[in-house]
Amino acid sequence: MNVLQVAVLAVVSSLILALLRSERPEMAVMVSLAAGAFILMVVAPRAVGVITAFKDMSERAGVEGAYLGVALKVLGIAYIADFAAALCRDAGEELLATRVELAGKIFILVAALPVIEGVFQLIVSLMT
């Protein structure tokens, strides 16, 4: 599936959404949910290639594998939180969207904690 098909899918879903939004708002949310998940799932297999390329590059550069794992984890959490927040916003729940974003930020902080700790230890060892 290439970008043209994704674009056509997005435009067609937008037309359906315009038709449904005034009549059946709850169904419009479902359509946007399905379209959003579908488009991202189409793109996902391509992104896997990019990630393996990044892993290969970091291996050749001698970067520790754990750090790349943390970066990928943060990226995944950010994508999921962003998707969920966009859906909440679509359903008209601005408050819930902000909360989901906040939760995503906290999860990212937790995931990145080992790296921050590593930097802290490095600074301490430099000072002493």
Place this chain on the structure above:
Amino acid sequence: MDVDLIFKIAGIAIIVSVLHSVVKQAGKEEYAWLITLTGVVVVLSMVSKLIWDFFSTIKVMFQLP
């Protein structure tokens, strides 16, 4: 993975809409509400599988626990 799902949801929404207005015209308000609820549940069961697939794809992709 099929695009048909979006058209299916749109079709169900239109059918539910028509049924809703017909039943409402007949003066059965509570049945109209029931029809809407059934439509939403049917569509939700269709969409939830897609969403689950999507989240597991993301999980595998970014190696989340």
